[in-house]
Amino acid sequence: MTETKSPGDKTLSVSKTLTLKRPSESGVVRQSFSHGRSKAVVVEKVKRRTGPGEAGGQSGSAPAPAKPASVTTPLSTKPRVGGPPASPSAGTRPSGVVLRTLTDDERDARTQALQEARVREADERRAAVEEARRRIEREAKERVEREAAEARKREEEARRALEDEARRKAEQEARKRFGEEEAARRAAGAPAQASSASQSPSSRPPYRSGGPGSGPRPAGAGPRPAGAGGPRSSGPGGGAPRPGGAGAPAMARPGGAAAPGRPGAPGGEEEEARRARRPSGGGPAKPVIPPKAPKATPGEEKRRGRLTVVTAYQEGEQRERSVAAFRRRVQRMTGQRQSETKEKISREVTIPETITIQDLANRMSERAVDVIRMLMRQGQMMKINDVIDADTAQLIAEELGHTVKRVAEADVEEGLFDTPDDPEALQPRPPVVTIMGHVDHGKTSLLDAIRHTHVVAGEAGGITQHIGAYQVTAPSGGRVTFIDTPGHAAFTAMRARGAKVTDVVVLVVAADDGVMPQTIEAINHAKAAKVPLIVAINKIDKPDAKPERVRTELLQHSIVVESMGGDTLEVEVSAKQKLNLDKLLEAVALQAEVLDLKSNPARPAEGTVIEGKLDRGRGPVATVLVQRGTLKVGDIVVAGAEWGRVRALVADTGVQVDTAGPSLPVEVLGFNGTPEAGDRLAVVENEARAREVADYRSRQRRDKAAAKITGRGSLAEMMKELKAGAGRKEFTLLVKADVQGSLEAIVGSLDKLGTDEVMARVVHSGVGGISESDVTLAAASGAAIIGFNVRAHKEAREAAERSGIEIRYYNIIYDLVDDVKQAMSGLLPPTVREIMLGNALVLEVFNITKVGKIAGCRVTDGTVERGAHVRLIRDNVVIHEGKLSQLKRFKDDAKEVLAGQECGMSFENYQDMRAGDVIECYRVETVKRSL
Structure with missing residues (x-):
């Protein structure tokens, strides 16, 4: 074919082929292999471009898409001469179609498409390079892992080969011992095997390999001698190795045949080839029947691996790497990082007076077994819950490298007061x-005269038996808080509490009575509290009032009033006539001004419990005198062993208030129990602190009570107490009172009534009404119930009637103490006294039938009475004591015989009387004792 260059020829010749690369998509597919291995493979998908003619027959000005790179059509191909023009889809055949010249838009579009193709190709090339780099790294890592796995496999195969070699040697030894019996048995079975082999030549191997240095052995040969080397076939197949025998394969293949090329393996590829080449009987070669798979030995089954969930569900499938193997691999890879020793952390350990081993280990962040091991080294065998002292805990903590901070149990009260x-x-x-x-x-x-009230009218017996707190306004406008204390001898503790919380003591002395025992006690309490004293000489309106007598008697107790040149203020007053009350308040204000009393109201409150009681409707109620700070509703307070949240504050006038400032007495509601009188009250920040303080104080109180009951001390003291109380009788009581102060006074008075022979034992005491549980306790302990200003509940009364328990009610402490004293006196044994009547001398002894011996006597002194007590004295020794049964004067019975007269006497149950004995007659009287 020649190329036409005439101007009329429209054929376009281009020296360079113009092509476009087909677009493709790439992705990564994870390919799985055996033994749990996997590999990431990059897969590319080539998209097929569609031409304008294929896209639904649409035609436009867009240029035709480029052909794929695999099929290129050069534009310089000439058309065939004398033939029809080639179609555009003729492949590489030359086309005679004259192409039109591209327009500018088409040329720009084609140029832009080429540029986009180049950019996309560059991106794909970079992505392919990056993916190839990652694939190389992944393959290198997998190669290392595969080599490690192959190394482990080779080690396992070598170990198994050694085991098989040892097993083979052991079997050879066994054959040497029992070879004769085996040879005989095989000789007997050889003809049968030969005949069966001749009938089915294809079922047995033509030759058997012998030991080293021996040629091929025919299958029909005689029995093999024992101990001969080399493998031998067993069973009708002949080609399968005998499991466990000499020459058994080192490792069984999955199909059951031995691995070829391994030393000692029976048959192999060469043996199979020989079997295939040697035909039987000159005929064509028969296919070799593969040997049957031998039954796996127990050792081989064990080597297959453990029975796991994976092997159970995938039995017969390819083995995969187990989770445990993966963990071991990770552990091997990260073993060096885990073996790094961690730096020991030293902590500050807070150690109380006693601590358990578990708690100590937790505070040190150590193991409890390490602490126990250290104690065992010191010779102490302890358990994890045993308690050790602070010194031992400190030694252990310091030996383990920690610092110690010693604290006492009483540290919980730090920062509460002062x-x-x-x-x-x-x-x-x-x-x-x-x-x-x-x-x-x-x-x-x-x-009452100062407050314009009538409190004394409500007191039982006209005496004060409760401590009260009130606040009044003085004529000068200032406020004064008064605390009223009882004057009875039993309320000593109550007066002492009043003196401790006070700033000024007003000593009231009656002008017609003078200084009395409780007056002296009040003076001593004021001196002990180191507070100033103001003397109020009361009842000056009475005709027999002698104020000068009071001033003179006070001098005996180092109290010198101002009128006598001293520094103690005194005021003559009359409560009944309300005389000089303003002077008394002025004296109090003057003394307070001298003291310069100040407090900080903007701080948490502190105070003292003046009185505590249990109200059935309001619960535990405590009368508190606020000394510092301000007490508010909602504060969390602690008083003694009780705590609570303030629910309400009630002033002395009965009005509820929201706050209580310094020196203001209020009733506090909200305690979980009744606090004791004299306990100090403090506001804490949270409930946890309140519980901690209350628990500590309750433990202290229980320990003191237990020590008091058990009488802890030396052995000599305990024996002394047991000896002293051996013959002592107890009068058991259960006391319930309205307030803590009265209860304390009653219990103290009852304790003072005891003697060496009888004592009062209070099994239970408390505030509030008498409940059914109180009656149950009294019935169990055989106690009488005493209620002071309280009554029993309905259920308690019914239970007391059923149990026969006596309940006595009192509202005056005098009556209560007197009745208990009288009841305790009944437990005292009466006093026995002898009253001498007279003496008689035995003159003669007469023996009367059916009567017995009668002593004829003469009364020498006093009188002798019938039925009186007598003593028979012989040679100044008392030989008999009894009663006089009969007394006769002549033949008649006589009531008494006077001195100088003769009579007859007979004793009860005694007959040994002699002349010259002296009879002493006396009368016995019993006298009732009292405390």
């Missing part, structure tokens, strides 16, 4: 005045 105040925040506060004195000297009447 925290210093800022001097700039202090403000003046009302004074607290305690009125003290002897009973019936007019203390409550004086306070």
Whole structure:
């Protein structure tokens, strides 16, 4: 073919072929292999471009797409001469079609397509390079892992080969011992095997390999001698190795045949080839029947691996790597990082007085077994819950490298009380005045006159038996807080509490009575509390009032009033006539001004419990005198062994208030139990702190009570107490009172009534009404129930009637103490006294039938009475004591015989009387004792 260059020829010749690369998509597919291995493979998918004619017959101005790179059509191909023009889809055949000139738009579109193709090709090339790099790294990592797995496999195969070699040697030894019996048995079975082999030549191997240095052995030969080397066939197949025998394969293949090329393997590829080449009987070669798979030995089954969930579900499938193997691999790879020793952390360990081993180990972040091991080294065998002392715990903590901070159990109370105040925040506060004195000297009447109330009218017996707190307004406008204390001798502790919480003590002395025992006690309490004293001489309106006598008697107790040149203020007052009450308040204000009393109201409150009681409707109620700070509703407070949240504050007038400032007495509601009188009250930050303090105080109280009951001390002291109380009788009581102060006074008075022969034992005491549980306790302990200003509940009364328990009610402490004293006196044994009547001398002894011996006597002194007690004295020795049964004067019975007269006497149950004995006659009287 020649190329036409005439101007009329429209054939376009291009020296360079223009092609476009077919677009493709690439992805990554994870390919799985045996033994749990996998490999990521990059897969590319080539998209097929569609021409304009294929896209639904649409035609436009867009240029035709380029052909794939695999099929290129050069534009310089000439058309065939004399033939029809070639079609555009004729492949590489020359085309005679004259192409039109491309327009500018088509040329731009084609150029843009080429540029986009180049950019896409560059991106794909970069992605392929990156993927190839990652694939190389992945393959290198997999190659390392595969080599490691192959190395482990080779080690396992070598180990199994050694085991098989040892097993083979052991079997050879066994054959040498029992070879004769085996040879005989095989000789007997050889003809049968030969005949069966001749009948089915294809079922047996033509030759058997012998030992080293021996040629091929015919199958029909005789029996093989014992101990001969080399493998031999067993069973009708002949080609399968005998499991466990000599020459058994080192490792069984999955199909059951031995691995070829391994030393000692029976048959192999060469043996199979020989079997295939040697035909039987000159005929064509028969196919060799593969040997049957031998039964796996127990050892081989064990080597297959453990029975797991994977092997159970995928039995017969390819084995995969187990989770445990993967963990071992990760552990081997990260073993060096895990073996790095961690730096020991030293901690500050807080150690109380006693601590358990478990708690100590937790605070040190150590194992408890290490602590126990250290104690065992010191010779102490302990368990994890045993308690050790602080010294032992400190030694263990320091030996383990920790620092120790010793704390005491009492440290929970640190910071509750007596925290210093800022001097700039202090403000003046009302004074607290305690009125003290002897009973019936007019203390409550004086306070009623100041407060314009009638408290004394409500007191049982006209005496004060409760401590009260009130706040009044003085004529000068200032406020004064008064604390009224009882004057009875039993309320000593109550007076002591009043003196401790007070700023000024007003000593009330009756002008017509003078200084009495409780007056002296009040003076001593004021001196012990180191508070100033103001003497109020009361009842000056009485005709027999002698104020000068009071001033003179006070001098005996180092109290010198101002009128006698001393520094103690005194005021003559009359509570009944309300005389000089303003002077008394002025004296109190003057003393308070001298003391300069100040407090900080803007701090948590602190105070003292004046009285505590249990109200059936309101629950535990405590009368508190706030001394520092301000007490608010909602505060969490602790008082003694009780704690609670303040629910309400009630003033002395009965009005509820939201806050209580310094020197203000209020009733506090919200405690979980009744606090004891005298307990200090403090506001804490949270309930956890309140519980901690209350628990500590309750434990302390229980320990003290247990020590008091059990009488802890030396052995000599315990024996002494047992000896002293061996013959002592107890009067058991159960006491319930309305308030803590009265209960304390009653229990103290009952304790003072005891003697060496009888004592009062209070099995239970508390505040509030008598409940059914109290009756049950009294019935169990055989106690009598005493209620002071309280009554029994309905259920308790019914239970007491059923049990026969006596309940006695009192509202005056005098009556209560007197009745208990009288009841205790009944337990005392009466006093026995002898009253001498007279003496008689035995003159003669007469023996009378059916009567017995009668002593004829003469009364020498006094009188002798019938039925009196007598003593028979012989040679100044008492030989008999008894009663006089008969007394006769002549033949008649006589009631008594006077001195100088003769009579006849007979004794009860005694006949040994002689002349010259002396009879002493006396009378016995019993006298009732009292405490």
